[in-house]
Amino acid sequence: MANFMFTSVLGVFVCNETGKIVKKRLFSDSEQIKYQPMLKENKWISPELEMIKGVELFLGFKTEKKEGIKFSQDVRKLDRIELDFEKLRLANTAISKQEISDDFSEDSVIMHAIRTYDETERVVNALVMRLRDFTKQYAPIETDKAETPEQILKLLRTPPNNLAVPIKGGHIKAFLEFSKCITELETQKETLEKHLELTMKRVAPNLLGVGGALISARLISLAGSLKNLAKMTYSKLQVLGAEKAMFRHVKKGSKTPKHGIIINHEIVASAKLKGRAARGLAEKLSHAARLDYFKGENMAEKLLADLIEKLK
Amino acid sequence: MREIQTGVFEGNRKLYTLNKIKGNPVYGEPFVNQNGKEFREWNPSRSKLAAAILKGMEGIKIDEKTTVLYLGAASGTTVSHVADICKWVFALEFSVETFSDLLLVAEKRKNIIPLLADATMPEEYFHRVKAVDFLYQDIAQKQQVEIFERNCRLFLKPGGLGFLCVKARSIDVSKHPKKIFGEVKEQLKNSFRVLDNRTMQPFQRDHAAFLVQRR
Numbered sequence: 001m002a003n004f005m006f007t008s009v010l011g012v013f014v015c016n017e018t019g020k021i022v023k024k025r026l027f028s029d030s031e032q033i034k035y036q037p038m039l040k041e042n043k044w045i046s047p048e049l050e051m052i053k054g055v056e057l058f059l060g061f062k063t064e065k066k067e068g069i070k071f072s073q074d075v076r077k078l079d080r081i082e083l084d085f086e087k088l089r090l091a092n093t094a095i096s097k098q099e100i101s102d103d104f105s106e107d108s109v110i111m112h113a114i115r116t117y118d119e120t121e122r123v124v125n126a127l128v129m130r131l132r133d134f135t136k137q138y139a140p141i142e143t144d145k146a147e148t149p150e151q152i153l154k155l156l157r158t159p160p161n162n163l164a165v166p167i168k169g170g171h172i173k174a175f176l177e178f179s180k181c182i183t184e185l186e187t188q189k190e191t192l193e194k195h196l197e198l199t200m201k202r203v204a205p206n207l208l209g210v211g212g213a214l215i216s217a218r219l220i221s222l223a224g225s226l227k228n229l230a231k232m233t234y235s236k237l238q239v240l241g242a243e244k245a246m247f248r249h250v251k252k253g254s255k256t257p258k259h260g261i262i263i264n265h266e267i268v269a270s271a272k273l274k275g276r277a278a279r280g281l282a283e284k285l286s287h288a289a290r291l292d293y294f295k296g297e298n299m300a301e302k303l304l305a306d307l308i309e310k311l312k
Numbered sequence: 313m314r315e316i317q318t319g320v321f322e323g324n325r326k327l328y329t330l331n332k333i334k335g336n337p338v339y340g341e342p343f344v345n346q347n348g349k350e351f352r353e354w355n356p357s358r359s360k361l362a363a364a365i366l367k368g369m370e371g372i373k374i375d376e377k378t379t380v381l382y383l384g385a386a387s388g389t390t391v392s393h394v395a396d397i398c399k400w401v402f403a404l405e406f407s408v409e410t411f412s413d414l415l416l417v418a419e420k421r422k423n424i425i426p427l428l429a430d431a432t433m434p435e436e437y438f439h440r441v442k443a444v445d446f447l448y449q450d451i452a453q454k455q456q457v458e459i460f461e462r463n464c465r466l467f468l469k470p471g472g473l474g475f476l477c478v479k480a481r482s483i484d485v486s487k488h489p490k491k492i493f494g495e496v497k498e499q500l501k502n503s504f505r506v507l508d509n510r511t512m513q514p515f516q517r518d519h520a521a522f523l524v525q526r527r
């Protein structure tokens with residue numbers, strides 16, 4: 001009776017109804033990789049078309065119909081075809097590796113960079129808090145006045161003349177020595193931020209322009225990818241980063257969280273009506289994300305100007 | 313050490329599988345050596361299949377001849393134990409970050425066939441797998457039951473077994489897990505014989521596992 005065709009990662013097979021392979025065209029290693037994108041999208045490939053004569057049934061899916069060919073996904077047929085597992089393993093491993101490297105898109109670099117940046121900031125803050133406990137012992141008033149990490153480090157570098165508690169110079173020197181790594185971390189953090197900005201300029205210029213490098217990168221990171229962010233509704237984007245508050249809201253009926261991390265954006269932070277500003281900004285960011293994902297033109301300036309006008 | 317079902321061992325209330333690749337832990341699990349054999353401890357808090365077996369689920373008939381399609385392989389924790397027991401495991405995972413870990417596991421354990429693919433799109437990997445005896449699914453997704461049914465229809469041999477892990481919260485946060493599990497069972501009955509089902513208490517919260525057979 002009818003012969004059927006099945007294409008696997010290993011090649012194209014024509015089988016009789018008992019599943020015995022009557023004709024085959026095996027793929028070379030490079031063909032396995034080459035045909036994968038088309039097979040994944042269920043498009044016909046040329047080796048199939050070359051062998052299609054006399055075939056009445058195709059086992060699998062195709063997006064395009066073909067005269068005289070029926071389709072089936074009968075598992076019994078799939079079961080009968082004899083394919084070598086070891087060869088399937090090698091081919092699938094090679095294809096998966098190729099797909100991983102294709103997927104290494106620059107938005108993943110943005111995500112790694114911003115996560116590293118934020119983590120560095122947390123580490124620096126924790127270390128400075130420790131040093132603060134130390135400087136407080138000999139310079140309590142100056143320590144309380146210090147607002148930035150830099151000011152604390154300064155108390156180590158040049159301790160005030162009149163120490164509240166006398167302390168041997170050697171101790172301060174030891175901590176000063178250690179604090180060099182904090183300074184270094186700060187410098188590296190800035191370098192990373194510059195790299196982040198450069199990458200975003202290429203990959204997400206609209207987001208960069210509207211939201212700034214750090215906030216936009218955090219949005220991409222929270223969404224999981226630029227694609228996810230682009231597909232998100234603006235109301236969801238508005239609460240990104242407020243998941244904990246959202247969960248409390250669903251569980252315990254507390255107030256709906258109005259804004260996630262975008263609250264840190266200048267426009268929202270300085271607005272009197274924060275909810276309104278956050279919604280406006282979220283709309284523009286959402287628009288920006290779509291422009292970036294679909295590689296549209298750079299309209300960041302216009303988006304920002306529209307927003308400011310609207311919020312007046 | 314007692315073999316409680318093919319390839320699965322119990323000693324001191326703990327589960328083990330016979331390590332196919334000696335000296336190699338996958339996720340830091342301890343080993344026990346006996347009669348020149350090396351057993352890997354199988355932690356029920358990290359693996360729903362181990363939890364189900366410990367909870368007495370019956371009829372999980374898998375052995376050294378079984379071929380498996382595993383959906384939601386993650387970094388290969390449970391997959392590695394299934395690979396100790398079975399012949400071949402197609403291990404499918406869609407998160408790129410996790411998949412890199414899985415690739416490393418599959419590099420050593422050569423009966424694992426790693427697939428970077430999305431379980432909701434079986435037509436995208438139809439050409440990469442074979443019909444299997446055992447289909448295991450552990451993906452925390454809203455449509456997890458439909459996804460399971462579709463994959464079983466395409467890839468599970470008639471008479472083959474399916475194992476579905478259900479995370480109540482991914483189906484509906486607001487409903488009581490018990491209610492969800494009841495609905496899942498009814499839904500599964502439409503296309504399968506439901507052989508057994510258990511909650512994963514106390515090993516995993518608000519999770520249940522269903523063992524079904526394709527007619």
Ligand SMILES: C[S@@+](CC[C@H](N)C(=O)[O-])C[C@H]1O[C@@H](n2cnc3c(N)ncnc32)[C@H](O)[C@@H]1O
Nearest residue numbers: 359384386389390405406407430431432450451
């Ligand atoms: C709970 S974890 C699985 C743990 C694993 N079964 C174990 O015991 O070692 C769920 C995994 O399913 C993956 N996943 C979720 N949806 C998926 C889908 N549609 N296709 C493939 N994998 C999916 C997730 O990325 C995650 O790694």
